[in-house]
Amino acid sequence: MTQIQSLPGFRDFLPDDCARRNYVFGKWREVARRYGFVEWDGPVLEPTELYTKKSGPEIVAQLFNFTDKGEREVALRPELTPTLARVVAAHDREFKKPLKWFSIPQCFRYEKQQRGRLREHFQFNADIIGEASLDADVESIALCIDLLRAFGFGSSDVVVRINDRAAWVKFLTNGGLDNEQIVEFLHVIDKIDRRGIVETRKALEPFGVEWYDVQAMLDNSAYPEDFSPKLNTVLQRLDERGFADFVKRDFSLVRGLAYYTGVVFEAFDRGGKLRALAGGGRYDNLIHQLSDGAVSLPAIGFAMGDVVLGELINEIPAAKTQMETTIASKQDLDIYIVIAKEERRADALVQVQSLRDADYRVDYPLSPAKVGKQFQTAEQLGARVAILFGDEWPEVKIKHMSSGEQMLVPPETIALRLSEIFDPSS
RNA sequence: GUGACCGUAGCUCAAUGGUAGAGCUCCAGAUUGUGGUUCUGGCUGUUGCGGGUUCGAGUCCCGUCGGUCACCCCA
Numbered sequence: 301m302t303q304i305q306s307l308p309g310f311r312d313f314l315p316d317d318c319a320r321r322n323y324v325f326g327k328w329r330e331v332a333r334r335y336g337f338v339e340w341d342g343p344v345l346e347p348t349e350l351y352t353k354k355s356g357p358e359i360v361a362q363l364f365n366f367t368d369k370g371e372r373e374v375a376l377r378p379e380l381t382p383t384l385a386r387v388v389a390a391h392d393r394e395f396k397k398p399l400k401w402f403s404i405p406q407c408f409r410y411e412k413q414q415r416g417r418l419r420e421h422f423q424f425n426a427d428i429i430g431e432a433s434l435d436a437d438v439e440s441i442a443l444c445i446d447l448l449r450a451f452g453f454g455s456s457d458v459v460v461r462i463n464d465r466a467a468w469v470k471f472l473t474n475g476g477l478d479n480e481q482i483v484e485f486l487h488v489i490d491k492i493d494r495r496g497i498v499e500t501r502k503a504l505e506p507f508g509v510e511w512y513d514v515q516a517m518l519d520n521s522a523y524p525e526d527f528s529p530k531l532n533t534v535l536q537r538l539d540e541r542g543f544a545d546f547v548k549r550d551f552s553l554v555r556g557l558a559y560y561t562g563v564v565f566e567a568f569d570r571g572g573k574l575r576a577l578a579g580g581g582r583y584d585n586l587i588h589q590l591s592d593g594a595v596s597l598p599a600i601g602f603a604m605g606d607v608v609l610g611e612l613i614n615e616i617p618a619a620k621t622q623m624e625t626t627i628a629s630k631q632d633l634d635i636y637i638v639i640a641k642e643e644r645r646a647d648a649l650v651q652v653q654s655l656r657d658a659d660y661r662v663d664y665p666l667s668p669a670k671v672g673k674q675f676q677t678a679e680q681l682g683a684r685v686a687i688l689f690g691d692e693w694p695e696v697k698i699k700h701m702s703s704g705e706q707m708l709v710p711p712e713t714i715a716l717r718l719s720e721i722f723d724p725s726s
Numbered sequence: 727g728u729g730a731c732c733g734u735a736g737c738u739c740a741a742u743g744g745u746a747g748a749g750c751u752c753c754a755g756a757u758u759g760u761g762g763u764u765c766u767g768g769c770u771g772u773u774g775c776g777g778g779u780u781c782g783a784g785u786c787c788c789g790u791c792g793g794u795c796a797c798c799c800c801a
Contacts, residue, residue, distance in 0.1 A: 351801095575800095676762085686760085688760080701761075
């Protein structure tokens, strides 16, 4: 077969997949709005420079980039934050602070795909811009937790690991390290899960920091209170909101990106089988950097990808059931029109139109079909009611699919009968 | 980018180097106008693609494309 295939790492969304995607997007929007965030979006394609400026030329290897017909170096967005910084810097004066913005961009990366990581994915982003207060950090983490809760996950399914980079910075500065060494040190800490304790200890030796002290940081047994009073406050406020079971202080979490300046957090499945569900943190200097100093605003935000999230939904029965139930209720047909005699097709279509005008979800056979086949179709489409047009004319049969009850009524009373079935309270 | 494993019908998978199969799905029927069950019948493959070894290749070898997983990297 020489059929053209989709590009590697790109997905087709067949109706079922699309329904699942819409379900996820719907939850994201619903919860974000509940928190007072407003939706925005930017271009899918940006100048490559927007990304190299922040991360250096090495990032190009990971970018889906090319030269356009106007000889411009461009890249499909790998993330939204640089675009956000650009937009916020350009429209700084137009909005009252703080900004609470969310977006659901499709992002791209040119990398070999693997589980939970494709070349394209949708990523919910929520950022609070122009607010340095610790309550913004708390709000951000709370939103992350509530998003997960909205999908049906409990504290036994997911956990949000939280840290304050400042704690490490303070600890390491006391240990005599300079800024450059601190960045390198944290990079090693970031890899601890993948590399293991022994290797990590070996890699940290050159820094001359006592392993005993590092371990005390990592296992939470000492220091944290002294080095990060902020973190304690954040945890306490999350506790007050009833989220204590969802969060865990974890000093091994520093996140790979260099631009985080304070609180960082990542959400994981409790089983620890999957990649991170979400991740974010405070980046108070990034907008300043990306705008060449034109605008300076503190910020905190996080992102949640659709791929890993979808995998976890499939693994947690409660979440999966909730999704399937929601999708089914949205897709099911209200009414299927059965055309038993082709002479009645025109009369039936008059009803189809008027029922659709009345906001019912209605379908009917586009070509002649046996009555049995038509009822089977009605069943498969999840119709609650079938209306049969045939020899009974000028009357029609209304059939309640689940009970099998039928009644013979004149067409003028269809609307009344249906309102009794679909909205019994009125 | 590196490595390992995999690639058979629309889907899930069989086939000691010897004529390519099953289940599900789909389509059509079961005396002519009533349904997720049951029964019957039917469709689909240059075994991802291209070479090679062999009397003979789905099976063995090489290449290529695609997939999975790990490494690298992490938005």
